Amino acid sequence: EEDALVDVLRLSKGMTYKASAAGLNLGGGKAVIIGDPKKNKSEALFRAFGAYVNSLRGKYITAEDVGTTVNDMEYVFMETPYVTGIPKAFGGSGDPSPYTAHGVFMGIKAAAKKKLGLDSLKDLRVAVQGLGNVGYHLVEFLHKEGASLIVADIDNEKVKKVVDQFNATSCGADDIITSECDILAPCALGAVINDNTINQLKCKIVAGGANNQLAESRHGEALRELGILYAPDYVINAGGLMNVFVELEGYSSDRAFEKTTQVFDNLMQVFNISEKDGIATHIAANRLAEKRIKMIGQLRTHHHGRTARPFSTLKEMLSREK
Structure with missing residues (x-):
């Protein structure tokens, strides 16, 4: 239970910063259900949680x-x-991964604009680590843009599918982090930028969908010293959160995709703060998030602790419950 509490507090802080940096009027609540997701799932468990x-x-x-x-x-x-992220048959948004991936794609374009002065990713070498739901959709967007793709995953079937479908080059799962490329896009496990990998990086940009890509904060500082531009994870992978935010207002897939394009501008703000203040980009992202949290907090105080709920769908649900 103690580990679960530590985990949920860490997750909720991360979600608070993610929502703030994304410009969304959401807090940072998170929940942890203790158990093995491969063994302990049941209808009763999730209905009890829902209650x-x-x-x-x-x-x-x-x-x-x-x-x-x-x-x-x-x-x-x-x-x-x-609850959000429910099946489309019930009026929800369903699988959020295409929207997360689109946000990551827009973030990669922002990083390429800032670091390389390019508006297009055409012919840039992008190494994608992890071909799960987000990684697969990211490869799809990159392929349409004309990027040259290097891919890796521990699942060989996923690698084969992507190589065949998108004319990608495969790489060993242990080697892709240090492969020669313009952009490294970690989309699997966290902590891939660590003491063992950081001095072996052969990229100009690190920008991917994985959470907690830096093993420690000092690795963000080290990337800056190496001249590698890092797109902070909770800013670049906010597309999924943007998607469920749209669901709260009454879902539209087109509106959700349009919202995820904001990741480009959000990251450009982070990069500009980093450049202006002479700080690493992950610190700049925190400053951006904290500034908005403080601003909204002052608004709440000014309005005697009350803020309007922007979610008409939830308003209707509440009125029906009374």
Whole structure:
């Protein structure tokens, strides 16, 4: 339980900063369910969780994340309206990975603009580590842009599929981090930028969808000293959160994709703060997030702690419950 508490506090802080840097009027609530997602899932478990979420009456809105699926959220939805990422058949947004990937793609374009002065990724060598849902869709966007692709995954079938479908070059899962490329896009596990890898990097930019890409904060400083531009993970991978935000307002796939284009401008703000203040980009991202948190906090105080709820869908649900 202690480990779960530490984990959920870390996740909630990260979500608070992600929402703030993305310009979304959301807090940072997170939840952890203790158990093995391969063994302990059940309808009863998720319905019980949904009932508890419902008891909070909108103070916390849950969503699909690591270890859960869109189908799991369907069980939660049976007990509460305060859930996003539900199947499209129920008016939800379904799988968020295409939107996360599109945000990452826009973030890569921002990094290429800042570091290389390029508006297009055509012919740039992009190494994508991890071909799960986000990694696969990212490769699809990069291929359409004309990028030259290097890919790796521990699942050889996924690698073969992407190589055949997108004319990519495969690389060993242990070697892709240090492969020669213009842009390294980590889309698998975290902490890939660490003491063992950082001095072996042969890229100009690190920009991918994985969470917690820096093993430690000092590795962000080291990237800056090496002249490698780092796109902070919680800024570049905010597309999934943007997608569920749109779901709260009444879902539209077109509107969700349009919203994820904002990742470009958000990252440019981070890069400009980094350049102006002479600090690493992950520190600049924190400053951007903290500035908005402080600003919104002052607005809440000015309005006696009350802020308007922008979510008409939830308003309607609440009125029906009364």
